[in-house]
Amino acid sequence: MDDHKPASPCVTIEARSPHAASGFEAVVILPTFRRPDGLLRTLASLAAQVTKRNLAVVVMENDADGRAGLAAARGLFETGAMAGLVLVAHERGNCSAYNAGFQVALAEFPAMRYCLVIDDDEAAGTDWAERMIETVERLDVDVVGAPQVPVFEGPARDAVARHPVFRPPYGATGRVPILLSSGNLCLTRALLERMGDPVFDTAFNFTGGGDSDFFSRAARKGARFGWCAEAPVDETVPARRTEWSWLHARSLRNGALSSAIQRRRDGRVRSAAKTAALLLAAPPRAILQAIRQRSLLIGLYPLQIALGRVQGEFGRIGEQYRKPEAN
Numbered sequence: 019m020d021d022h023k024p025a026s027p028c029v030t031i032e033a034r035s036p037h038a039a040s041g042f043e044a045v046v047i048l049p050t051f052r053r054p055d056g057l058l059r060t061l062a063s064l065a066a067q068v069t070k071r072n073l074a075v076v077v078m079e080n081d082a083d084g085r086a087g088l089a090a091a092r093g094l095f096e097t098g099a100m101a102g103l104v105l106v107a108h109e110r111g112n113c114s115a116y117n118a119g120f121q122v123a124l125a126e127f128p129a130m131r132y133c134l135v136i137d138d139d140e141a142a143g144t145d146w147a148e149r150m151i152e153t154v155e156r157l158d159v160d161v162v163g164a165p166q167v168p169v170f171e172g173p174a175r176d177a178v179a180r181h182p183v184f185r186p187p188y189g190a191t192g193r194v195p196i197l198l199s200s201g202n203l204c205l206t207r208a209l210l211e212r213m214g215d216p217v218f219d220t221a222f223n224f225t226g227g228g229d230s231d232f233f234s235r236a237a238r239k240g241a242r243f244g245w246c247a248e249a250p251v252d253e254t255v256p257a258r259r260t261e262w263s264w265l266h267a268r269s270l271r272n273g274a275l276s277s278a279i280q281r282r283r284d285g286r287v288r289s290a291a292k293t294a295a296l297l298l299a300a301p302p303r304a305i306l307q308a309i310r311q312r313s314l315l316i317g318l319y320p321l322q323i324a325l326g327r328v329q330g331e332f333g334r335i336g337e338q339y340r341k342p343e344a345n
Contacts, residue, residue, distance in 0.1 A: 273326020
């Protein structure tokens with residue numbers, strides 16, 4: 019992947035609420051792609067927020083042809099049932115959609131101090147926004163993450179439910195060294211402005227990992243990170259994501275992305291050295307993890323991460339988001 023480069027996403031605003039944009043301290047950005055029912059569930063959870071903050075929502079429709087999300091959400095905004103707006107991000111890809119949301123939130127909401135992020139396969143509890151913003155303020159950090167709790171659409175084995183790809187990275191509220199996922203976030207306006215446009219590198223549009231790359235770059239600029247265990251969102255997990263082929267591909271991809279991001283940060287030599295060390299350590303770690311977790315599926319994860327990093331050293335990263343029907 020190339021180094022981080024500026025981009026100008028092509029964005030059109032298609033629907034607005036009648037509320038004055040100048041009155042909102044917090045804005046939620048919500049990307050959507052061919053999940054109109056999920057989008058409506060997410061919006062319903064945002065409409066139910068109990069908070070002392072004035073809260074607006076920016077929906078980023080990333081299917082410029084089908085526009086099912088726009089069709090589902092338009093009426094809610096135009097009637098004023100939801101405050102905010104709906105835009106179309108014409109450049110496809112999850113990083114492009116996030117960038118469009120950040121860009122428009124900064125431009126359209128001058129009083130915005132906090133930008134929250136949630137996805138269209140998630141639903142938040144009624145105190146989600148308040149807890150996230152309060153944690154940013156109390157911990158005095160630039161960005162806070164929180165758990166994404168899997169809700170499986172079909173039956174899922176216990177080992178799948180406990181698999182590392184579904185586990186949150188932290189268990190307790192407090193400052194943390196880094197974050198990994200953009201699925202449940204609260205960022206300060208100051209951080210977004212410091213990072214510049216685009217926030218996420220579009221080289222990661224179809225592989226994922228644009229969020230991890232962003233956090234890595236933000237850390238180099240002195241960003242402070244926090245975790246709020248009390249602000250989980252429920253994330254719908256399709257049956258496809260409980261299958262071995264998806265879990266294996268995701269695990270390899272996680273490893274490949276970690277090497278790609280480290281190579282950007284530390285250079286090829288240090289990245290290759292860490293990959294070699296992980297490859298040597300992976301077999302005993304896999305055996306130990308399989309015994310502790312009583313699961314061969316979970317035990318394989320260190321091996322998959324190491325092998326994925328080898329692939330990443332040669333520029334091979336699975337594009338799990340290129341074909342959404344397979345994701």
